[in-house]
Amino acid sequence: MSYNGRYISVVIAASGMGKRMNSNINKQYLLLREKPILAYTIEKFDNNEYIDEIVIVAREEEKEYCFNEVIKKYAFGKVTNIVGGGAERQDSVYKGLLAVNSLCNIVLIHDGVRPFVRNEDIINSIDGAANYNACVIGVPVKDTIKIVDAKKDIIDTPERRYLWAVQTPQSFSYELILKAxxxxxxxxxxxxxxxxxxxxxxxxxxxxxxxxSNIKITTPEDLKIAELLLSQL
Structure with missing residues (x-):
């Protein structure tokens, strides 16, 4: 189904090393109930009625593994390309942006290890990009935040009501984010x-x-939370 005649692309960043996970397998391919984290993530966008294509950014040496063990294995029909990532996330996302279909009007950028994004958040992100050209999903912070210096001395306490924890997807007019x-x-x-x-x-x-619940899985503790979240679905 078309979204008001716009072509909607998704770039999923899945080229991270996951050093904090203390695993010899990169975090996006770790299994949750025998299924890779990345597969859960892609599934959310593959099932969304407005998404036209999905571009995966993977480590160059993992592209074949990603295709065989995730894309092909779970028959994701909207994945049109797997591109090799760059040195940093920013480089990787840029490569993904360059690989989307030339028809793209709106692009959503999402972390490969955020498998619990809700369909309503995807739709709200598309709406936000259509209405404002740039929007992000986030949640108000629950804890008081402190700003500290290099010596770990507190130098300021910002007002919590103005602070949000930013997540993904982050959604934009394709022309605007490419220019940026x-x-x-x-x-x-x-x-x-x-x-x-x-x-x-x-x-x-x-x-x-x-x-x-739209957590980013980066540590062993996050994996335990993910298992709990899965049990509630």
Whole structure:
């Protein structure tokens, strides 16, 4: 089903090493109930009625494994390309953006190890990109946040009501995010997430409230939480 005539692409970043997982298998291929984390993630977008294509960014040496053990094994029909990643996440996402279909109007960028994104959050992200050209999914922080210096001395306590934990998907007009990435490459700007590059252009980014269950699996403790979340589905 078309979304108001727009072509919707998804770039899934799945080229991380997962050093904090203390595993000899990269985190996106770790199994949850005998199924790779990445497969759960792709499935959410493959099943969404508005998504037209999915581009996976994997480590160059894992592209064949990704195709055989995830894409082919679980018959994901919307995956059109698996591209090799770069040195950093930012480089990898840029490669993914360059690989989407030329018809793309809106692109969602998502972490391969966030398998619990809800369908409603995907739809809200598409709506947000259509209405504002740039939006991110996030949740209000529950804890008080402290800003500390290099010596670990607290130097400030920002007001919690203004603080949100940002997740993915982060969703954009394709033209806007590509412009942001190209400028970042030219100016050697390093960002911790995609929306920061759009902010650097002076463009406003809307935040949309998502779910606390949309966790990023990066540590052994996260795996245990993921197992619990799966048991509740």
């Amino acid at each position: 990435y190209k400028e970042a490459m030219q100016k050697k700007i390093i960002a911790t997430d995609d929306s920061m590059l759009v902010e650097k252009l002076g463009h406003r980014v809307k935040i949309i409230e998502g779910s606390y």
